[in-house]
Amino acid sequence: MWLEDVGLRYHRRGPWVLRQVTVGVAPGEAVVVLGRNGAGKSTLLQLLAGVLRPSRGRVLDRPSVVGWVPERFPADQPFTVDGYLVSMARVAGLSPSEADRTVRHWVDRLGLGPFRTVRLAQLSKGTAQKVGLAQALLRPPGLLVLDEPWEGLDAVARELVPQVVDEVLADGGSVLVSDHRGETVRLPGAREWRVADGAVVERASSDAAAVAVVELEVPVGQLPATVARLRAEGHHVLRVRGQSAPPETTCPAVEPPFEVAR
Amino acid sequence: MTALVRFRLAGFLRTGRALAPVLAGLLTLGILYGGGRAQPAEAYGVSAVVLFPVLAWQTKILLDVEPDVQRRLALVAVGPAREQAAGLVAAAVAGLGLVLIALVFPWLVGGVTGPSLPGQRSVPAGVALGLWAHLLALPAAVALGALASRVITRSAAYGVVVLTLGSVCALVLGLSKSIAPWLAPPLLPTAKALVGPLPGSTALLLTGWALAWAAVALTGYARARTRRA
Numbered sequence: 282m283w284l285e286d287v288g289l290r291y292h293r294r295g296p297w298v299l300r301q302v303t304v305g306v307a308p309g310e311a312v313v314v315l316g317r318n319g320a321g322k323s324t325l326l327q328l329l330a331g332v333l334r335p336s337r338g339r340v341l342d343r344p345s346v347v348g349w350v351p352e353r354f355p356a357d358q359p360f361t362v363d364g365y366l367v368s369m370a371r372v373a374g375l376s377p378s379e380a381d382r383t384v385r386h387w388v389d390r391l392g393l394g395p396f397r398t399v400r401l402a403q404l405s406k407g408t409a410q411k412v413g414l415a416q417a418l419l420r421p422p423g424l425l426v427l428d429e430p431w432e433g434l435d436a437v438a439r440e441l442v443p444q445v446v447d448e449v450l451a452d453g454g455s456v457l458v459s460d461h462r463g464e465t466v467r468l469p470g471a472r473e474w475r476v477a478d479g480a481v482v483e484r485a486s487s488d489a490a491a492v493a494v495v496e497l498e499v500p501v502g503q504l505p506a507t508v509a510r511l512r513a514e515g516h517h518v519l520r521v522r523g524q525s526a527p528p529e530t531t532c533p534a535v536e537p538p539f540e541v542a543r
Numbered sequence: 544m545t546a547l548v549r550f551r552l553a554g555f556l557r558t559g560r561a562l563a564p565v566l567a568g569l570l571t572l573g574i575l576y577g578g579g580r581a582q583p584a585e586a587y588g589v590s591a592v593v594l595f596p597v598l599a600w601q602t603k604i605l606l607d608v609e610p611d612v613q614r615r616l617a618l619v620a621v622g623p624a625r626e627q628a629a630g631l632v633a634a635a636v637a638g639l640g641l642v643l644i645a646l647v648f649p650w651l652v653g654g655v656t657g658p659s660l661p662g663q664r665s666v667p668a669g670v671a672l673g674l675w676a677h678l679l680a681l682p683a684a685v686a687l688g689a690l691a692s693r694v695i696t697r698s699a700a701y702g703v704v705v706l707t708l709g710s711v712c713a714l715v716l717g718l719s720k721s722i723a724p725w726l727a728p729p730l731l732p733t734a735k736a737l738v739g740p741l742p743g744s745t746a747l748l749l750t751g752w753a754l755a756w757a758a759v760a761l762t763g764y765a766r767a768r769t770r771r772a
Contacts, residue, residue, distance in 0.1 A: 293770075327615075327772070330619055331618070331619055331622075332615045332618060332619060332772050333772055334623075334769060334770070334772075336770075347619050348619075349615075349616065349619045351612045351615070351616065353612065354612070355610035355611075355612040355613040355616075357610050358554060358609075358610065358613060359553075359554060359557035359558050360553075360554070360557075368546065368549075368550045368553070369550075369616070369620065371546035371549075371550070372546045372547045372550055372617060372620050372621060373620045373621075374546075374621075416616065
């Protein structure tokens with residue numbers, strides 16, 4: 282699907298949040314959307330998901346089934362987990378038996394089993410976020426839009442997100458993910474869009490090989506030696522945390538939130 | 544879309560916020576029928592007028608109970624047109640419930656009587672005309688409530704202003720000496736028409752007027768929604 286020359290502002294005389302954005306994502310492709318707080322990541326994702334309509338420009342070839350995981354799941358609703366998901370499956374057009382089967386599948390998969398009869402308002406943030414993830418997957422989405430999907434998830438569930446993304450991609454769907462915590466290293470091979478000053482810039486990947494960030498714990502005494510050894514082996518040390526003196530050579534200015542070796 | 548209508552009605556009924564408009568409706572009807580006995584058609588005509596603000600308020604509550612993000616999730620699932628329509632249909636169904644209460648209520652408290660003089664309408668005819676009067680008020684009230692809902696007005700204060708001004712204007716502009724009676728839905732004209740014999744042409748005119756008013760207001764709602772998710 283494509284955004285063609287898309288501009289968006291929330292009010293008629295308001296500032297342009299996005300202007301003249303032309304980007305596209307192909308079936309089977311994953312895109313990570315990066316940017317500062319308030320840069321317009323969520324706005325861009327909501328345009329792609331079809332929540333917002335562009336003030337200028339066009340959206341072309343959006344897949345018919347879209348799954349959108351909002352940044353915060355709206356837990357202030359008088360339903361149980363099961364009741365909510367079955368209702369949303371019915372809203373999405375599934376028959377009663379299909380709805381039951383699909384909901385059971387995702388409830389088991391996301392570990393929501395113990396919470397089936399719990400009211401949404403009583404869920405912890407992470408569990409509510411899982412319900413938000415489940416509702417987006419009730420029909421296999423042609424486009425899956427995840428707004429900060431790792432927020433509040435426990436370790437097990439964090440591993441689940443890339444699995445789900447891979448499945449959607451394997452089915453020929455497209456996936457868009459926003460993230461500000463560096464979790465997207467879990468999605469090797471994804472394209473990167475950076476949102477800043479109302480524009481969306483694709484970051485050219487330096488080479489086709491995927492990179493990952495590894496966090497290490499090193500005794501302070503061995504720190505200079507370890508950093509030196511890692512550099513000697515060709516690794517890229519992004520940042521050292523938890524000590525006052527910087528390593529003897531300064532690393533080039535890269536993305537600040539990463540803390541480790543590349 | 545039926546599933547979304549049912550989902551929204553469930554969300555409305557389960558929060559207990561559904562109680563407020565029902566109580567307001569009962570209170571209004573209690574005051575209306577407290578004065579004495581009347582012929583059904585006449586009484587129902589007035590009841591439709593006084594219930595108009597309550598029906599509009601109920602619509603606003605029903606639409607506002609759903610969190611903004613949940614409304615957007617529904618929009619992604621079914622598309623904008625059906626998402627909007629489902630909200631309006633859910634509000635209309637809830638409104639029908641209130642209308643039903645309004646039709647039954649006077650018989651429970653003895654606010655209406657059957658025909659006592661020759662030439663007066665029979666009870667079924669009176670009830671049918673009463674239903675008609677309420678059904679004329681309902682679409683206009685749903686449209687006003689939708690225009691006052693949070694997704695359009697964005698703030699609680701504006702919402703109350705739209706709801707109150709809309710209700711007051713609907714009544715004041717409908718008075719017989721009004722400068723622009725066609726700006727308001729035909730609430731008072733309908734009530735007045737039900738006092739005497741009702742010619743078919745008048746009934747047709749009032750029906751067309753009410754539907755046209757609701758259609759214009761709902762078009763405004765749909766247009767405003769293109770910029771507001």
